[in-house]
Amino acid sequence: MDLKEWFANRKKKTEQGEVKQPLTTEEYCALWTQCFQCRELLYTRDLRSNLDVCPKCQYHFRVGAEQRIEQLVDAGSFVETEAKLSSADPLGFVDSEPYPKRLLEAERRSGLKEAIITGVGNIEDQKAALGIMDFGHFGGSMGSVVGEKVTRLVEKAEKERLPLILISSSGGARMQEGILSLMQLAKTSSALKSFSDAGLLYISILSEPTYGGVTASFAMLGDMIIAEPGARVGFAGRRVIEQTIRQKLPADFQTAEYLMSHGQVDMVIERHKLKEALAGLIKFHGQALKPSSVIQQKGAALYSR
């Protein structure tokens, strides 16, 4: 909602003779967003147009999968794949609520069927297979569907010899699907093994937050790993570690910058430069995307212009 809409709504309400009332929390939140880091109150539409980065302190907000596609992929070029997959309830899992009910709730909140959108699109005119996770859906957790969609995307990218880009944002494996969720770690990693053996390029992007089973599988297996500024990435969560080792952890523990200084990622790239950087990296590795027969034929001429 932007101010124009808001005024229009107010006008409509006044015309309908409604009593003037303060904004509901929901309306207020839709209009303004407070920065988590610098506490600045930001006009939400400005924040959106600034790629969900705080204009004042450069804090990188979480981005939903659909917005991320808008930010990263050439307009109109994205074709979604495997949109029809949805979760089953293999364990008949019930905690305080049955799993199917929680799934419906997650769908209602995020407007997505699952915690990842996969598809093929262009990044500055270069075709790539893309998987974009959404933390807003079920904490971005990986169950059978996320595992299957990632695996099918990797297989498609291998078959069509496309570069692969996965943007992770996840709390880890989905507990409600038990052991089957755990097996998705192996399933996705195994698909990446063939993909990698085929000489193809996989760029993994770590965004706020990436944890647990997703970090311990495809997120850490990129030929290149890029993190967004300030993104928290790790295997075990900060609180769990603090409780286990009973000592205070450094303030910047598990942030992108911390990962960078510990040799775990290749680069930390701010969101405004991400699209350009990806396009550049794909172009640089372009040779690999040609069928292997072509590369072999070229032989020694590989490096000549």
Place this chain on the structure above:
Amino acid sequence: MADKKPVPLEFEQPLALLAQQIEALELQIGENPGGDLENDLERLNKQYDQLKRSLYSNLRGIDHLALARHPQRPYTRDYFDRWDSSWTEMHGDRKGADDPAMVCGLLHLDGINIVAVGTQKGRSLRDKQHCNFGMPQPEGYRKALRMFHHAEKFRLPVVCLIDTPGAYPGLHAEEHNQAEAIAVNLLELSGLTVPVVAVVTGEGGSGGALAIGVANRILMLEHSVYSVISPEGCASILWRSADKVAEACQAMKMTAKEILALGVADEVIPEPLGGAHQNYELAATSLKSGLVRHLKELATLAPEDLRKNRQSKFRNFGAFVEA
């Protein structure tokens, strides 16, 4: 440990009580033999056997968990020692550390030469601390990876024994990229062209277990458990309460039988009545014969087929609706 009396678990209390009565009665009979007491003893013994049988065939998830974590349960080294008393241990990740929580070695298993890898818990307190309670550091997984490459190079089958609460949640582990160590193991194991058989012998805790669990065959001991998160973790996240562990155990379907029904485990290996800790020799022999049978079956596959067999096995895991 086998020489020590097994410590009864909570759900085994009725059995322990009965055993005490029997002992007392035996003492009485010893003092004045003959009489009615002999009949009583016979009756009690029969009752004991019945109770034992029914107790162990109707275990709840949390009872299996207690057995899987039994302080006297045989650990990786106990199995290795019994399978091959002169097995050769291999040490270190060649990058700076030797993780005692991950034991690796070369074994003769009934005439088959294997590369064996397993997580190790400790017995005494000092031992436990030394082995970090069976929770490997990234270096442990990288040591295992080295062994997988060794196996591939010399065309030896791999056997992995899993008994770990999970990877260690610590500062060092994160700094040394635990997640990457696990992920790389998953990737590399999936690509091996030699037979890989994994056995969950106790606790199969999450990614830390799976990191040595991408196998052609996944076996589970009767009372072992395998789960995506520890039941304690699951209870505290989903129930927001530490005393809902029993519920979490049940909801996650983590017992050997349930994992078999979900199609993840290929076989459940029976344990001596009352759990593997009741009889180390029997437990080791029964697991060995299962392992040998699976290794012999896998030996008939060509190298490339072994890789494909493993990859397609994991490719099929998952339950979803496509419509």
